[in-house]
Amino acid sequence: MSDATSMSSAAHVYKRLVPQPVRSAAATTVPAGVRRKVKRGLARTLGRREARLHRRALRRVRKVEFGHSERRTKAPDGRIGHVHSGLTVDLARRLDHDLVTYALDAADIPWFAVPALDDRRICLAVEQRDKGAVRRAVRALLEEHTGYVVSVSPAHSDTREIPGSHLKAWKNFGKSRVIRLTWLRTDPTETLWLGEDQGVEIEFWTANTDLPQERLVGPRPNRVQRAVPSDAMGIEIGLDRLSGYLDIDGDLEPTITLETFDVPRLEEITFPVDAVLQWQHPTPWGEQLLRAALRSLHQYAPWVDVVHVVAQAPVPSWLGGDDRLNVVHAQPGAEWRLHQLPDLADAFLLLRPGALLGRPVRPFDYFTPHGATRPRRGPWSAQESFSPWTRAAYTATGCVTAHGYAEGPQPYSCEVLDRLARTGAEPLQTADGQMMSTVPGTHPMDGLVHHFGYVAGLADPSGEASLVLHAALPGIENHLERLLVRRDTQQIQFFGLGSEQALTQGGTDAVRHFLSRYFPVASVFERGEPEEPDTYS
Structure with a gap:
């Protein structure tokens, strides 16, 4: 240690100042009481000096007057x-x-x-x-x-x-x-x-x-x-x-x-990444899902460039307040033509109703530095292997798929959507996940698009899976409380908030109460009062 008084005890300074031969001679000729007295005096001197230096440093810090909390x-x-x-x-x-x-x-x-x-x-x-x-x-x-x-x-x-x-x-x-x-x-x-x-x-x-x-x-x-x-x-x-x-x-x-x-990181993403949110449920729980999606982007993905809201219903009055928000009114089925959105970046995240970010993420978690997407792999079953999207994926590529894709925020590329559209592939029928009584499998659009991108060399399936919860799940309050306390899940997907079972058994209100606590900070995309007082418990 170059600075003898930086964090030294009296014994350490004593060893540095007194050579080893002198210390050895003192140990045999100088009484122990005298040696202890010298060390205590040295410790008091160091303590006073350290206190003076600390007070001086404290005055400098207080002079800056920066970073005070409320x-x-x-x-x-x-x-x-x-x-x-x-x-x-x-x-x-x-x-x-x-x-x-x-x-x-x-x-x-x-x-x-x-x-x-x-x-x-x-x-x-x-x-x-x-x-x-x-x-x-x-x-x-x-x-x-x-x-x-x-x-x-x-x-x-x-x-x-x-x-x-x-x-x-x-x-x-x-x-x-x-x-x-x-x-x-x-x-x-x-x-x-x-x-x-x-x-x-x-x-x-x-x-x-x-x-x-x-x-x-x-x-x-x-x-x-x-x-x-x-x-x-x-x-x-x-x-x-x-x-x-x-x-x-x-x-x-x-x-x-x-x-x-000043060199690029191996995982550094230099191209812009947008986000596309779907709005289709003009209900209290639908608005809560939209708020939570915007707040999750604001909190955990500040690198997102522009947020595009594809609205299939009248937008809430509180939506707006930032120049990085673009609202586009569309008809059902518009998600198959997202690459035609004006001013949409080639790389974007798609958040369907119920898809949320649960902790900080990087662009590299969803895209490679060369622009390829990194979708999450999902579970695979016999029922999944016979679903319509697997047949459509085989027809479009000539290659079979051996895994599904997890729910949650999805990385998409306009290039992949455009190439798929040029093959003449017909859009598949999609069900409203918020009205279903059970958790669905791979979303047909995700399965077809991601598999097509993988075969074309424009997608690399990898990454963490999402946590999927249905609002009618028995004991969902315990799952939500654990999620709130630990905050260790990168992606979250909720289903069934509009199902009859969730509405009658209180699951929808439990999810709304959870979302208001998990995302308490208003995003820059909200104007006016952030939201009504929490009355969902």
């Missing part, structure tokens, strides 16, 4: 959280980044962003010689904005529940090569909690002078390279270039990285 509250696990109106995953990640970088800048600590292997978190790098200054700056930040710190490398999570302003939270810092800072954040309803799987990681890079040109060496691999020239030029770069989960918006505040890190 109020603080207690999380379900007892830790301290911050309340923010209009909270989104994208906003929380950017706020964490800005808090840490402002604190480092206030302390005059050089830093640069690193494209980490796990792009759920923003990673910053500082030199090992600044480790002591980093601890003081970050501890002051965590005292002003209550958060938590753990050691990532080596892994120690025993300080997870200790506020980062406490000295005990830093007991593993001396040997840490990478630390993680997290802030728990929630919306005013306190049903949406963010931060546990996000945060900012700080790596401590060491200088290597073995070669003629000095290099900085990172403590762990990243997506580009582990060693960089110490005099590499710093450049501005958008946060979306470091994390695929972030909004692609050049107007937002960039970050700083080294020019050697």
